[in-house]
Amino acid sequence: MNPAPSAFRQQLLGAVPRLRRYARSLVFEDAQSDDLVQSTLERALTHWYQFDQQRDMVVWLLSIAHNAHLDMRRKDSRMQILDPSQLQTAQDSLGGDAGVDVGLRLDLLAALARLSPEQREPLLLVCVEQFSYAEVAEVLHIPVGTVMSRVCRARAAMRGLLDGQAKPGAATLRRVV
Amino acid sequence: MTNHRDAIDDELLSAWVDGELDASPEQRQQVEAWLREHPQDAARVRQWAADRDALRERLAPLLGEPVPPRLRALVLGQAEPAQRRWLQAAMAAGLLLTGGVIGALLGRHWRDAEPAGPLAAASAPANGSGWVQRAAYAHSVYVPEPRHAVEVKAQEEHLARWLTRRIDLPVKLFDLRDQGFELVGGRLLPDGPGKSAQLMYQDAQGTRITVYLRKPDQATEAAFRYEQQGDVGLFYWVEAGAGYALVGALPKERLLALAQEIYRQHPAPGAAATPAAAASR
Numbered sequence: 001m002n003p004a005p006s007a008f009r010q011q012l013l014g015a016v017p018r019l020r021r022y023a024r025s026l027v028f029e030d031a032q033s034d035d036l037v038q039s040t041l042e043r044a045l046t047h048w049y050q051f052d053q054q055r056d057m058v059v060w061l062l063s064i065a066h067n068a069h070l071d072m073r074r075k076d077s078r079m080q081i082l083d084p085s086q087l088q089t090a091q092d093s094l095g096g097d098a099g100v101d102v103g104l105r106l107d108l109l110a111a112l113a114r115l116s117p118e119q120r121e122p123l124l125l126v127c128v129e130q131f132s133y134a135e136v137a138e139v140l141h142i143p144v145g146t147v148m149s150r151v152c153r154a155r156a157a158m159r160g161l162l163d164g165q166a167k168p169g170a171a172t173l174r175r176v177v
Numbered sequence: 178m179t180n181h182r183d184a185i186d187d188e189l190l191s192a193w194v195d196g197e198l199d200a201s202p203e204q205r206q207q208v209e210a211w212l213r214e215h216p217q218d219a220a221r222v223r224q225w226a227a228d229r230d231a232l233r234e235r236l237a238p239l240l241g242e243p244v245p246p247r248l249r250a251l252v253l254g255q256a257e258p259a260q261r262r263w264l265q266a267a268m269a270a271g272l273l274l275t276g277g278v279i280g281a282l283l284g285r286h287w288r289d290a291e292p293a294g295p296l297a298a299a300s301a302p303a304n305g306s307g308w309v310q311r312a313a314y315a316h317s318v319y320v321p322e323p324r325h326a327v328e329v330k331a332q333e334e335h336l337a338r339w340l341t342r343r344i345d346l347p348v349k350l351f352d353l354r355d356q357g358f359e360l361v362g363g364r365l366l367p368d369g370p371g372k373s374a375q376l377m378y379q380d381a382q383g384t385r386i387t388v389y390l391r392k393p394d395q396a397t398e399a400a401f402r403y404e405q406q407g408d409v410g411l412f413y414w415v416e417a418g419a420g421y422a423l424v425g426a427l428p429k430e431r432l433l434a435l436a437q438e439i440y441r442q443h444p445a446p447g448a449a450a451t452p453a454a455a456a457s458r
Contacts, residue, residue, distance in 0.1 A: 003254060013244065013252045021239035041251055108231055126195055127229040128236050133197050152191035155225050162228070 004048035012044055015057045018129070022062055025124050026069060028113055036072060040065040059131065063139040066121065073117070111161035119154035126151050185211040190218060194225050308368060309413050312389035312422035313406055315366055315375050320385045327362030327377050336363050340374040346392050346419050351442045353378050356435050358386060386425030386432075388439060393420040403429065412436040416443070 198205040358378035373391035413422040
């Protein structure tokens with residue numbers, strides 16, 4: 001297969017910041033999110049000819065990231081939900097700034113990290129990437145109805161965590177202020 | 178309206194928050210009617226929307242992070258460290274544009290905190306900074322010297338080692354013979370509160386150029402600029418923890434070719450900033 005043409009590469013480069021943000025909010029740990037980004041880009045460059053110019057590059061790219069993430073989780077069982085003791089590190093790595101509502105912000109990421117990847121992914125895609133349910137369905141290879149219910153459950157679970165209605169053992173997730 | 182009880186479940190409310198019901202006005206209106214009658218659900222939905230906005234806002238700063246040079250090189254299929262590309266692009270642009278325009282393109286402002294010395298004050302240029310002016314003066318002082326142009330001659334092996342030690346920067350004796358310039362030698366110079374090194378080259382016609390090397394001030398940002406002072410042209414840039422000024426009474430294109438050659442031979446960048454991001458913005 002021919003190497004990716006330069007127009008494609010430029011387009012891909014433009015999508016890298018969003019890919020990196022997605023990887024870091026999905027995986028939290030720097031080294032692992034870097035791996036995810038790298039392996040996603042490598043796959044995109046190898047399969048550039050599969051990209052349909054009619055489509056949104058970011059949707060296509062995050063769908064590759066989703067697959068790469070699944071592969072990483074299969075290979076590495078450590079890629080499970082973060083242990084609460086790791087949360088502070090994870091939050092630090094996301095570069096929290098000490099704003100006035102720092103307590104709320106930290107809790108937000110902690111709550112996000114507590115969600116299963118199955119809930120976290122659609123929630124991020126809808127809330128942060130502002131994808132439509134149809135686009136999320138495309139990224140995650142699941143039906144739109146499933147997207148709808150996962151987003152709803154993820155949202156309710158996150159709110160529950162933020163309100164301190166956490167399951168036993170999650171006391172640390174209570175609001176700090 | 179109570180017959181909506183079964184129809185309006187959380188999933189529908191959640192979909193309404195995400196604007197997914199916009200395509201079916203009837204359903205959307207049902208949800209909105211429901212929310213008007215059920216303040217508790219309305220509060221819950223508002224909280225979901227607030228969580229969404231907070232999450233989006235919290236993660237937005239990650240978008241502003243520059244793409245690491247390694248990834249940039251990977252995506253663009255370039256083997257060389259992507260970090261250096263911006264300067265090459267600036268140099269290529271230098272053939273067509275003035276330094277000021279390049280600076281504007283790069284979106285960078287030259288910042289050099291140290292005050293210009295008394296010499297510089299005598300005829301300070303509109304732009305450029307203290308050390309660049311010192312490079313120009315050092316050039317004008319030593320280039321006309323027929324026999325004492327340099328302190329240490331090129332033939333002496335310790336020239337590079339000595340200068341490296343003195344200015345605390347790896348000094349490389351650039352080979353400009355392809356451009357027709359032979360190294361004459363070098364000297365150590367005072368540079369504000371610090372030290373700098375000057376390398377001098379000469380071509381077959383006796384035209385001399387100098388390369389001024391110094392350790393940049395901490396606040397100095399990466400830049401690539403051209404300045405013309407009388408018949409003398411200067412290309413100056415800061416990269417990988419070293420400041421360079423190439424000075425010579427040559428046509429700009431010729432000076433640029435020399436600057437590119439020096440840049441190409443420049444020691445491997447160390448802990449440099451990542452100017453690649455500046456060029457891509």
